[in-house]
Amino acid sequence: MATEFPGFSSPAASTEAPLEMLAACHHRIERQCSTLKRLAPHLRRHGSDEQARVAATAIMRYFDTSAIQHHADEEVDLFPALIESMAGSDAVCIRELTDGLSADHRKLEAGWRRLRQTLSRISEGQPALLPDEDIDAFVGLYERHMKLEEDELLPMAARLLGDDAIDQIGRAMRKRRGIADDLL
Numbered sequence: 310m311a312t313e314f315p316g317f318s319s320p321a322a323s324t325e326a327p328l329e330m331l332a333a334c335h336h337r338i339e340r341q342c343s344t345l346k347r348l349a350p351h352l353r354r355h356g357s358d359e360q361a362r363v364a365a366t367a368i369m370r371y372f373d374t375s376a377i378q379h380h381a382d383e384e385v386d387l388f389p390a391l392i393e394s395m396a397g398s399d400a401v402c403i404r405e406l407t408d409g410l411s412a413d414h415r416k417l418e419a420g421w422r423r424l425r426q427t428l429s430r431i432s433e434g435q436p437a438l439l440p441d442e443d444i445d446a447f448v449g450l451y452e453r454h455m456k457l458e459e460d461e462l463l464p465m466a467a468r469l470l471g472d473d474a475i476d477q478i479g480r481a482m483r484k485r486r487g488i489a490d491d492l493l
Contacts, residue, residue: 324482327475328463331387334379335455341371342448345424348431349439357431365431372421378485380414383458386481387466394469406462413454420447 324330348364355361388407392400423443430437470478483490 324479324486324488327382327387327479327482328466330479330482331379331382332459332463334375335459337371338376338379338451338455341368341376342451344368345439345444346448349441349444352431352438357434357436362432362434365428369425369428369432372425376417376421378482380418381485382478382482383462384411384414386478387462390470390474390478391462391466394471394474403465406457406465410454410458410462413450417447417450417454420450 344364345368348361348368351364352361357365384407388411391403391407395403420443424439424447427437427439431439466475480490
């Protein structure tokens with residue numbers, strides 16, 4: 310599903326290029342979702358073996374930290390900056406877009422909480438199965454959500470936000486991750 314964000318091709322993007330980093334996060338989310346989808350049939354065949362425990366632990370680590378930071382990067386920094394960039398203009402379309410994406414975040418977080426309970430049991434070696442319908446709903450919503458961001462939100466941000474706003478988003482992303490600006 311990952312589409313190249315125009316001008317942004319590096320999956321190792323940093324907070325120095327915040328829009329690039331947001332796009333690169335989508336590639337990492339896709340990899341975690343792919344692992345999640347492969348884990349369900351693995352569990353049916355092999356149970357909560359070592360491979361399943363390692364996969365479950367890695368998926369939990371990603372969605373418990375990076376995904377939460379990614380949602381905050383958007384909701385706390387990017388969305389308000391976009392709305393501010395339209396001050397004095399009709400920002401209805403941006404508000405509708407960002408409100409819808411924020412609502413998706415809440416649905417994704419609720420779906421993650423359900424999946425995480427099962428993954429936690431798997432990571433501890435307990436027998437458990439991941440319901441295909443829960444995985445399909447979670448991954449499907451992430452796919453639609455990321456496509457909307459890549460096709461509409463990030464190109465809009467690249468067009469509307471000035472260097473100062475993008476730098477401010479990058480600083481906020483570094484602070485959220487505990488990266489000191491003086492280390493860069």
